[in-house]
Amino acid sequence: MNSSRDELSDTGKKRRDFITLTATAMGGVLAGSIAWPLLQSMNPAADTxxxxxxxxxxxxxxxxxxxxxxxxxxxxxxxxxxxxxxxxxxxxxxxxxxxxxxxxxxxxxxxxxxxxxxxxxxxxxxxxxxxxxxxxxxxxxxxxxxxxxxxxxxxxxxxxxxxxxxxxxxxxxxxxxxxxxxxx
Missing domain, CATH: 2.102.10.10 (Rieske [2Fe-2S] iron-sulphur domain)
Known part of the structure; x- marks a missing residue:
């Protein structure tokens, strides 16, 4: 019985790590999509x-x-x-x-x-x-x-x-x- 609990916990750890990695990647993409226009707005305009x-x-x-x-x-x-x-x-x-x-x-x-x-x-x-x-x-x-x-x-x-x-x-x-x- 302990071995099935260990298997579940290994599967749970893998799932948790996958969700953490996916959430971190999505957060990075979201931060980049917000930061890019903000940084571009600091560049001088074409007429300038x-x-x-x-x-x-x-x-x-x-x-x-x-x-x-x-x-x-x-x-x-x-x-x-x-x-x-x-x-x-x-x-x-x-x-x-x-x-x-x-x-x-x-x-x-x-x-x-x-x-x-x-x-x-x-x-x-x-x-x-x-x-x-x-x-x-x-x-x-x-x-x-x-x-x-x-x-x-x-x-x-x-x-x-x-x-x-x-x-x-x-x-x-x-x-x-x-x-x-x-x-x-």
């Missing part, structure tokens, strides 16, 4: 990814001219600097700058300056992209909201802005084409 990188053809921008493009919903100023503008930016004494930064640290190629077109004081858009607009005392940009003056390297020279115009992440794909933003 499309805005994360902007390519700009520099060929039509003549020396001394500028172009404004939109990247991530914000203006980016691209200026094809003249030899004079480059010399002024390079020769500016760092000791006179509120936020000292050498020109070569702000550009990848001396003739091309790429900066965010947002004043670092209160977020206004400075003037100076068009030749008809005032470029301030240092030939770069002028923010009419509170009087900040930027030089031809986008560095703050005068006024309440605490820092230089921000240089966005960018790289040259070719001599005449840049990519603004980072590709993931």
């Amino acid at each position: 990814l499309a805005e994360s990188v902007t390519e700009v053809n520099l060929a039509p921008i003549l020396s001394g001219a500028a172009l404004t493009v939109i990247w991530q919903g914000k203006p980016v100023f691209i200026r094809h600097r003249t030899d004079r503008e480059i010399a002024e930016a390079v020769d500016a004494p760092l000791s006179t700058l509120p936020d000292p930064q050498e020109d070569k640290a702000r550009v990848q190629k001396p003739q091309w300056l790429v900066v965010m077109g947002i004043c670092t004081h209160l977020g206004c858009v400075p003037l100076g992209q068009k030749k008809t607009e005032t470029r301030g005392e240092y030939g770069g940009w002028f923010c009419p909201c509170h009087g900040s003056h930027y030089d031809t390297s986008g560095r703050i020279r005068k006024g309440p802005a605490p820092t230089n115009l921000v240089v966005p992440p960018y790289n040259f794909i070719s001599d005449q084409l840049i990519r603004i933003g980072r590709e993931e």
Whole structure:
């Protein structure tokens, strides 16, 4: 009689183990089916990814001219600097700058300056992209909201802005084409 009880208990143990394994597997599948959409919702939307990188053809921008493009919903100023503008930016004494930064640290190629077109004081858009607009005392940009003056390297020279115009992440794909933003 004991042997039949042992057989039943072995069968019961196998059944219990099977039910436990099946329930655990079903729980894992259920957890995965809940977690997958939740994790996918944390990824950026397709329209956001499309805005994360902007390519700009520099060929039509003549020396001394500028172009404004939109990247991530914000203006980016691209200026094809003249030899004079480059010399002024390079020769500016760092000791006179509120936020000292050498020109070569702000550009990848001396003739091309790429900066965010947002004043670092209160977020206004400075003037100076068009030749008809005032470029301030240092030939770069002028923010009419509170009087900040930027030089031809986008560095703050005068006024309440605490820092230089921000240089966005960018790289040259070719001599005449840049990519603004980072590709993931």
